Amino acid sequence: MTITNAEIAETFELMADLLELQGANPFRVRSYRNSARVIRDLPEPVADIVAQDPKRLLEIDGIGESVAAKCQTLVQTGKLPQLEELRAQVPEGLLALLRIPGLGPKKAAALHKELGIQSVADLEKACREGRVRQLKGFGEKTEKAILENLSLAQQAEQRIFWADADQIVQQLLKHLKQAPGVEQAEVAGSYRRGRETVGDLDVLVVSTQPSKVMDQFAKFADVGEVLARGDTKMSIRTKRGLQIDLRVVPAESFGAALQYFTGSKAHNIELRSRARQRGLKINEYGVYRGEERIAGRTEEEVYAALGLPWIPPELREARQEFQWADQGKLPELVRLEEIRGDLHMHTSDSDGSASLEEMAEAAVRRRLRYIAITDHSPRVSMAHGLDPRRLRKQWRLIDELNDRYEGKLKILKGVECDILEKGGMDLPDDVLAEADWVVASIHYGQRQSRQQITERMLQAIEHPSVRVIAHPTGRLINRREPYQVDLETVFREAAQHGKFLEINATPDRLDLNDVHAAAARQHGVLLVISTDAHSPEGLDAMRYGVLQARRAGLSAQDVLNTRPWHEFSRLVWGKSG
DNA sequence: GCCGTTTTCGGCCCGACTGTTTTCAGTCG
Numbered sequence: 001m002t003i004t005n006a007e008i009a010e011t012f013e014l015m016a017d018l019l020e021l022q023g024a025n026p027f028r029v030r031s032y033r034n035s036a037r038v039i040r041d042l043p044e045p046v047a048d049i050v051a052q053d054p055k056r057l058l059e060i061d062g063i064g065e066s067v068a069a070k071c072q073t074l075v076q077t078g079k080l081p082q083l084e085e086l087r088a089q090v091p092e093g094l095l096a097l098l099r100i101p102g103l104g105p106k107k108a109a110a111l112h113k114e115l116g117i118q119s120v121a122d123l124e125k126a127c128r129e130g131r132v133r134q135l136k137g138f139g140e141k142t143e144k145a146i147l148e149n150l151s152l153a154q155q156a157e158q159r160i161f162w163a164d165a166d167q168i169v170q171q172l173l174k175h176l177k178q179a180p181g182v183e184q185a186e187v188a189g190s191y192r193r194g195r196e197t198v199g200d201l202d203v204l205v206v207s208t209q210p211s212k213v214m215d216q217f218a219k220f221a222d223v224g225e226v227l228a229r230g231d232t233k234m235s236i237r238t239k240r241g242l243q244i245d246l247r248v249v250p251a252e253s254f255g256a257a258l259q260y261f262t263g264s265k266a267h268n269i270e271l272r273s274r275a276r277q278r279g280l281k282i283n284e285y286g287v288y289r290g291e292e293r294i295a296g297r298t299e300e301e302v303y304a305a306l307g308l309p310w311i312p313p314e315l316r317e318a319r320q321e322f323q324w325a326d327q328g329k330l331p332e333l334v335r336l337e338e339i340r341g342d343l344h345m346h347t348s349d350s351d352g353s354a355s356l357e358e359m360a361e362a363a364v365r366r367r368l369r370y371i372a373i374t375d376h377s378p379r380v381s382m383a384h385g386l387d388p389r390r391l392r393k394q395w396r397l398i399d400e401l402n403d404r405y406e407g408k409l410k411i412l413k414g415v416e417c418d419i420l421e422k423g424g425m426d427l428p429d430d431v432l433a434e435a436d437w438v439v440a441s442i443h444y445g446q447r448q449s450r451q452q453i454t455e456r457m458l459q460a461i462e463h464p465s466v467r468v469i470a471h472p473t474g475r476l477i478n479r480r481e482p483y484q485v486d487l488e489t490v491f492r493e494a495a496q497h498g499k500f501l502e503i504n505a506t507p508d509r510l511d512l513n514d515v516h517a518a519a520a521r522q523h524g525v526l527l528v529i530s531t532d533a534h535s536p537e538g539l540d541a542m543r544y545g546v547l548q549a550r551r552a553g554l555s556a557q558d559v560l561n562t563r564p565w566h567e568f569s570r571l572v573w574g575k576s577g
Numbered sequence: 578g579c580c581g582t583t584t585t586c587g588g589c590c591c592g593a594c595t596g597t598t599t600t601c602a603g604t605c606g
Contacts, residue, residue: 027589031578064579102595104604139597189606202606230594235605245606247593260591265606272590277582283591 002047005039008074011083012036012067017095018086020105021112031067037266038062039071041319043515050075093119101149102142110135124150159197160242163507163544166191168242169201172220176246179216181209184254188261194314194547200243202261210248217246253285255298260284266318274306274322282306314550319514333550334559336543341370341561341568344416344439344470344502344530345538349394350375351383353535356394360401362536364409370565372414372437373398377426379418380443388431391415395434410565412436416470419456421445425463432465437572439502441470442483450484457485461493467572468500468528475504475511487519495523500560502528505545517552526560526571 016032038060039046049056050072057068074080097108097120111117114135115126123146126132132143169187176185182205186192189202207213214234218226224239234246249257260268261284275282280289286296287305295305303310308325312333315321324330346352347359354362356373363371373394376385386394395413402411414437418426421444425432432438440460442453453474460466472490474482494501501520503512512527520527529545531538549559556562560571 025578028578030589034579062579066578102604106603137597137602141596145596200606228594233593235594261606263606265590269590276590281591285592 002045003074003078005042005046008046008071009036009040011074011080012039012070014095015080015083015086017098017105018083018090021090021094021098021109022086023105023109031062034062034266035067037318041317041514043518046071047075091118093122096120097123100146102145103149107137110137120150158241159199161507162191162194162196162198162547165198165201165242168222168238171222172201172203172244175220176203176205176213176216179205179207179209179213181207181212183207183251186258188258189263192262192313193264193316194551196548200245203244203246204254204257204261205246205248206251206254207248208250213248214246247284249284251297252293253296255300255302256282256286256296257284259299259302262313262316264317267316267321270318270322271306274308278306280305312550314547315553320553331553331555334546334554334556334562336546338556338562339529339542339546339559340368340564341372342368342531342533342539342542343370343372343412343414343437343468343528343561344374344504345371345533346375346383346416347373347394349390350380350385351534356397357401358536359533359539360405360409360411362539364405366539366542368409368539370410370412370568372412372439374414374416374437374439377415377417379420379426385418385426386415388427391427391431392434414439416441417466418443419460421448423456423459425460425466429463429465432463435465437468438463438466439468439470440466446483448483450486453483454486454489457490458493461490461497461499466499468502469494470502470530470532471504471511472501473511473516487516491516491519491523491525495525500526500528502530503545503548505529505531505541505543505548507541507544512548512552512554514552517549517554517558520554520558527554527558528560530561 012032013036016029016036019032020029042060054068054072057063057071058065070080070082091112094108094112097103097111098105111123111132115131117123117126127143127147132138132146133140169191173185173187176182184206186204187201188204189200191198191201205213210232214229217234217236222238223236225237227235227237227243232248235243237243247257247261272282275287280287282302286293287302288294295301300310309330311321311325311330314333321330342363345359347356348354349356359373360371375394376383378385378387398411398413405411413435415427415435416439417432419440419442420426425440442456457469457472460469469490472485473487474485491501529542529549531541531545533539533541560568563571
């Protein structure tokens with residue numbers, strides 16, 4: 001089994017943790033963390049690069065001789081001697097201590113050195129016996145805080161879905177705006193960057209009366225406890241364990257603060273290093289030349305002061321956004337209003353909850369101009385998959401509806417046809433040939449080898465009636481692990497056969513990332529963002545799909561269903577209809 | 578450990594808050 005980029009990244013994260021506990025050079029530690037991040041986001045498996053030409057690793061920003069060599073060792077042997085060595089020196093249980101809020105590498109190391117603590121259990125015992133408070137740099141409060149935070153160690157790193165965070169955000173902003181003197185309130189952080197999950201919330205408020213805002217914040221219905229409160233900054237934890245940080249800033253610093261707290265951390269480090277090169281300093285209050293503030297009121301101002309165009313928050317991950325900005329190639333990210341069609345949805349004929357008419361009506365209300373009805377094929381018996389007879393019956397009804405909606409909505413006669421375990425499609429060719437829009441989908445045999453699954457997908461791509469491949473990246477609802485598929489081959493072949501790849505819009509999983517987007521662009525494949533709705537409300541999930549697409553750096557041009565109907569027809573069938 | 582419009586050495590983003598201090602280190606974002 002070849003090692004994945006995620007596994008390599010994890011290895012380097014672990015190296016960083018262990019080195020930090022040993023008190024190693026903090027820049028060396030950061031370097032490992034940086035390598036981990038870069039490798040996690042890499043468009044190509046490190047294993048493939050090593051197999052082709054290991055020297056190419058050195059071309060990647062943030063990876064040097066040492067990490068490149070370690071990558072090679074990891075790919076070839078699956079192990080890393082340097083890591084084993086470090087592990088032998090640092091007790092396993094110490095790593096868990098780092099997960100306790102308030103405990104960092106220095107304190108964890110001191111606990112180990114002075115009190116011989118090797119695990120969370122040891123630490124709890126030492127705290128209860130009052131031994132921790134006697135250590136230099138520790139005190140009664142620290143000891144008490146550790147005991148209180150022990151249970152948090154497990155639930156730390158728990159992130160909530162963006163959609164859930166969004167609900168809290170809307171309530172919180174409404175609540176805060178009721179405080180006197182509030183001019184502006186925004187949520188920054190990973191929420192603003194549109195990450196699929198959010199670990200905490202960073203709220204920014206412009207106000208001349210910070211203490212009034214903080215009082216109001218403390219009265220937010222969800223507040224479980226107040227963690228800290230200073231002059232400009234306050235932190236709380238909600239009853240369900242989500243941390244929310246509040247900063248009150250003056251109007252002239254709002255842009256700088258918004259930029260700073262939106263992050264990402266890696267993006268900000270790059271930005272600051274650029275400021276430094278220009279003899280400028282940037283912090284959450286503004287951009288400074290010496291003592292003089294030269295920007296800060298808006299984000300646009302801040303970026304402009306550094307010679308950069310405004311970079312959309314969804315792109316701020318220190319991937320390629322600076323390179324794009326330098327070359328004037330920042331994408332114009334796709335917007336929800338640009339989506340004109342939804343090409344994957346179910347009705348009560350299979351496992352949907354609403355009738356065909358209800359779905360069509362819902363689409364019209366959402367200003368869609370065309371949709372495809374794509375119920376399941378017979379193999380998905382659990383969902384009452386449609387056989388040819390029922391399918392044709394549904395299609396006759398669609399013909400009628402199309403007459404009724406003439407000029408308002410175009411309904412495509414579609415089907416989500418399974419790609420069978422042993423290859424081939426789940427419906428006869430003559431039936432598929434009658435459909436306007438065939439989505440090919442793998443639901444069964446997901447545990448097959450990468451090669452087998454790729455082969456099945458290729459067959460579907462080559463099938464003359466198939467238009468689009470659903471979940472090409474292998475991510476499906478109810479499956480934690482994606483199935484394995486050779487993306488490179490699938491993208492290339494799809495492009496060659498004029499087929500499309502579908503990205504599902506759901507609030508709780510990520511089908512698409514910048515890696516897939518880059519592959520799509522490279523091969524010239526158009527992507528389809530679909531909701532896979534099973535109810536009228538399901539159509540609203542389109543906003544999550546668009547958010548994913550934006551994070552991946554896609555513009556309207558990269559997405560098939562932003563096209564007006566005549567252009568869509570030409571791209572799909574080679575003629576305008 | 579990485580990197581170079583200060584290029585093979587000497588730097589590496591910056592500030593708030595807390596607790597333990599009596600001027601600051603550690604942690605966090």
